[in-house]
Amino acid sequence: MSIREVAKRAGVSTATVSRTINRVSTVDPHLAKRVWKAVDELSFYPNTQARSLVSGRSRILGLIVSEITNPFFPEIVHTFEETAVQNNYELLLTSTVYDSKRMEIAVRRMIERRVEGVAILTFGMEEELIGHMRFHKIPLVFVDVGPHAPAVSNIRIDYQSGIRQAVQHLAALRHTRIAFVSGPLQLKSAVTRKLAFECAMREIGLEMKPEFEFEGDHTMEGGIRAFAHLESLRPRPTAVLCSNDITAIGVMRGAYDHGIVVPQDLSVVGFDDIRLAQFITPPLSTVRMSQTELAKLAFNALLKALETPQASKYQEYTLTTSLVLRGSTALASRTRSVTRGR
Numbered sequence: 001m002s003i004r005e006v007a008k009r010a011g012v013s014t015a016t017v018s019r020t021i022n023r024v025s026t027v028d029p030h031l032a033k034r035v036w037k038a039v040d041e042l043s044f045y046p047n048t049q050a051r052s053l054v055s056g057r058s059r060i061l062g063l064i065v066s067e068i069t070n071p072f073f074p075e076i077v078h079t080f081e082e083t084a085v086q087n088n089y090e091l092l093l094t095s096t097v098y099d100s101k102r103m104e105i106a107v108r109r110m111i112e113r114r115v116e117g118v119a120i121l122t123f124g125m126e127e128e129l130i131g132h133m134r135f136h137k138i139p140l141v142f143v144d145v146g147p148h149a150p151a152v153s154n155i156r157i158d159y160q161s162g163i164r165q166a167v168q169h170l171a172a173l174r175h176t177r178i179a180f181v182s183g184p185l186q187l188k189s190a191v192t193r194k195l196a197f198e199c200a201m202r203e204i205g206l207e208m209k210p211e212f213e214f215e216g217d218h219t220m221e222g223g224i225r226a227f228a229h230l231e232s233l234r235p236r237p238t239a240v241l242c243s244n245d246i247t248a249i250g251v252m253r254g255a256y257d258h259g260i261v262v263p264q265d266l267s268v269v270g271f272d273d274i275r276l277a278q279f280i281t282p283p284l285s286t287v288r289m290s291q292t293e294l295a296k297l298a299f300n301a302l303l304k305a306l307e308t309p310q311a312s313k314y315q316e317y318t319l320t321t322s323l324v325l326r327g328s329t330a331l332a333s334r335t336r337s338v339t340r341g342r
Contacts, residue, residue, distance in 0.1 A: 009038035023088070042298070060090045061302060062110040062118035064103070068095040070218075071274040072291060078122060079295035087303065089116075091139035096122055097153065110138075115304035117141070127326070139305035141298045144189055153315040154300035155294065159196045160286035162321030163241070165271045167200035169285075169323060170239045174332040175267060180210040181226040181247050190218075191272065193243050212237055216247050223250015224257075232256060238266065238332045245270035245277045245286055252280070252328070263330035273324055282327030289321050 002042055003021075007014045012031050020035040036273035037185045038044070065073045071094075081091045092115055094106035103122075108119060117139040141153040144337070148154075152252065170178050180197045183190030201208045201244075214229050216222035227250070230237055249272030251336050262265050262282060270277060273288035297317050303314070 005046075006035065006038045006042060006044050009086070009210040010034040013194050032259055052321055055311070060086060060092055060113055060115045061299075062092045062094070062106075062115040064096060064106060064118065064120045064122050065096050066095070066122040069202045071276050072244065072272050073121075075275065075291035079195045079292045080119065080299055083296060083299045087144040087200060087299075099127075102174040116306055119298040119302060139302055139304075140166045141301040143294070143298075144192070148314050151305060153305065153317065155191075155297050155301070155319055156288060158318055158320045159189075159193050159201065160322055162271070163193065163196040164200040164203070165323035166198065166241055166287055167206075168204060169265060170241070170269065170329065171204050171206065172179060173239075173267065175239040176206060176332075177209075177212065177235060177237045177239070178206065179214065179230050181214045181216045181223065181242045181251065183216060183242060183243040183247075185215055187210060189261065190243055216243065218244050218247060220246055220250035220253065223252075224254040225250075227251045227254025227258070231260070239269070239329070240266065241269045241271075243271055244285060245272045245274045248284055248286070248328075249276070249280060252284075263328050265333055267329040267332070269323075269329060278326065285326045285329045286324055287321050288324045289319065294319055300310075 003014050003107035004015050010017065010031075014036060016027060017035050017038075020032045021039070049200055055235045061084055063077065065077065067073065067075070077093060081093075084091050092110060092113055094102075094109070096103040115138060119141045121143050135149065139153070141155065143155050144157060144211075144325055147152075164215065167178065178201065180194065182194045184192055185194070198208050211233055213231070214226045218228050225244065226242075226247065230240060230251075231254070240248075240251055242251060248268050251268055255262050255268075268284065270284050271289065273286045273290070277284040277286050282342045297324050299321060301317060303317060
């Protein structure tokens with residue numbers, strides 16, 4: 001099947017078919033309708049590489065995430081792809097699993113495929129790789145870590161708002177010994193969440209004990225290790241806020257293994273509001289950072305950069321966070337430190 005056969009069926013020139021398939025706006029609507037009818041009837045599939053050579057556009061967007069097996073990312077990928085398809089774009093996806101070599105290969109592949117823009121929803125991206133994409137004038141969107149440069153958009157997460165709500169909620173439940181399990185502190189987002197927690201504690205006059213802060217790794221296993229550390233303390237915390245939901249689920253598993261009942265003996269709050277959070281027992285109270293909204297913000301930032309290249313200055317967007325209350329928090333138990341774990 002060739003473009004000539006489509007032209008013959010539609011009764012137009014091959015040039016008209018080419019312009020129609022490449023969505024050139026100057027094509028007469030009646031002729032375009034005939035072309036698309038012929039395309040459907042003949043089950044014609046245009047050569048995308050040839051189309052990109054003619055139009056100068058690949059209509060491919062890149063999406064880089066940290067780890068696709070992390071429940072935080074599938075919702076982002078799904079929403080980003082859905083929005084891309086609705087806007088006639090294809091998606092080139094890669095998961096770096098925190099491997100710099102794999103990230104380098106992914107960037108090279110995206111440049112070779114002539115992606116029109118890249119959403120980098122991961123952390124620790126090497127400056128040299130960012131430089132390669134900027135050299136090829138590819139619009140980029142980041143979460144929190146984007147450089148202040150032309151053709152770069154940065155989505156700032158308002159960590160403080162949601163974490164402040166979480167701390168105030170726990171304080172209202174009479175918790176004064178509140179622990180915090182951070183993510184890996186080489187990540188800027190993990191440091192930012194930790195600082196937001198400490199700030200929220202100071203705002204309401206609660207003491208922040210250094211031993212009540214534990215550096216986790218955003219995994220369930222890390223959450224189990226965090227619980228073991230917190231359970232060894234005297235006095236023990238009565239509540240814990242975690243840097244992500246996966247860590248919080250690990251903490252809850254550690255509590256279960258030690259006979260500690262959530263929330264009667266220990267209140268637990270997560271961060272992210274992944275889909276799984278509402279289905280565990282008890283359902284997890286958490287700070288919502290909408291993955292759907294994050295994906296839409298990232299896509300729209302790229303779309304704006306592509307549609308208005310003359311306005312390619314640095315852009316910044318904000319994603320708010322908020323507390324979602326479920327069943328993993330309760331009034332502080334005054335007897336827990338005496339009756340449990342002896």
